[in-house]
Amino acid sequence: MNIWKRAVSLIRKDSPYEDESNGLPLLIRYILLLMIPHNFAMGIVSHVHHFDVLTITLYITVLLEIPVLISTYFLRPRICMYMLLPITMISIGLLTFNYGWGCSFQHTLYIVLLMVWFDSSQSVRVKALVSILMTVYISAIFLFTPSRDNIPEHEALVFRVIVFVNILVFTLMLSLVAYQYCNQHIEVEHKLYQYNRQLKALAETDTLTKLANRRFAETELKDLEHICAKHGYCMSIAIGDIDFFKKVNDTYGHDCGDYVLSTLSKIFKNFMGSHGFVARWGGEEFLFVFEKVNGDRACVYLMDLQNRIRERTFEFQGNTFQVTMTFGLEEFSPHVGIHDTIANADQKLYTGKNNGRNQVVY
DSSP states (O other): OHHHHHHHHHHTOOOSOTTSOSHHHHHHHHHHHHHHHHHHHHHHHHHHHOOSHHHHHHHHHHHHHHHHHHHTTTSOHHHHHHHHHHHHHHHHHHHHHHHOGGGOGGGHHHHHHHHHHHOTTSOHHHHHHHHHHHHHHHHHHHHHSOOOSOOOHHHHHHHHHHHHHHHHHHHHHHHHHHHHHHHHHHHHHHHHHHHHHHHHHHHTBOTTTOSBOHHHHHHHHHHHHHHHHHHTOOEEEEEEEETTHHHHHHHHOHHHHHHHHHHHHHHHHHHHGGGEEEEEEETTEEEEEEETOOHHHHHHHHHHHHHHHHHOOEEETTEEEOOOEEEEEEEOOTTTOHHHHHHHHHHHHHHHHHTTSSSEEO
16 A cells, blocks of 8 residues: 555656646656556567567657656656657557557547647647647548558548548647636646746845845855866855945935945946856845856956945935945865855955955955
């Protein structure tokens, strides 16, 4: 019983992507759990009767379907679906050609088509195009599959026309039904996706400065640490602090302090450009991450930024004043790690504060 529960739990495991529902990957898994043993069984039947291209194709199909099943646990569902589509089309085409139209292997293709319509990330235009291509492909299978029915010659043309029409009508009906019943679900899922993106952006953005917040910076730095260690890229990290910021708040008010923070943040964001990113680390402290930039070059950049800030005149409610900043800079080393690199940059920042402020300590 525990094995059964574990198996069900494994099959129903959520998609690895938070912005996608579990509906499509679960559907793909169920379909494959039926198709894999079915194709394997058909391969054995074909093997017993006559080992040929069909037999080899069915065995290869099973070997390709198993990785697709596994990939539903770490790839996006639509990628898995479009991996499954050509595999199914080829195997069903060969089965129908060998066993005849009357065995109804071709109807499996309609199920795969239905899965395409369940994909909320794809446009209706693409789905309609897949429906048309599927119609043409099934029609081609019918056209080139040898007839195994004793149909009089004078009725053959009528029979073929009826089958072509049925294929077209059935495809249209299936597509329309899928669209009608899935459209509302897709709209809700799309809204939920947009809402989740907005929540994610809010969770990673500082409200006042509109810069990345500490949470985002810590997550990003973990990824960068791995990339730098793997590929040998350099990276430099600096912490900057506004000098005598408390004095600004006490003299001109907290609204003025907010004005200074938001104004400086715009300067930081424009300045960093392609160098990396800047985040509000806390209070009047900011974290500067220079990607693929060594310490010497980052120091030059920071001195330029320091001069720009020092030369900037702030005006708030008739008051004119200037501010300066102190920076602590440290070049990242995989042997030291991100945590200690930040700690070293922070220590250098306080060294600069104690030695008169308005400087870059490297």
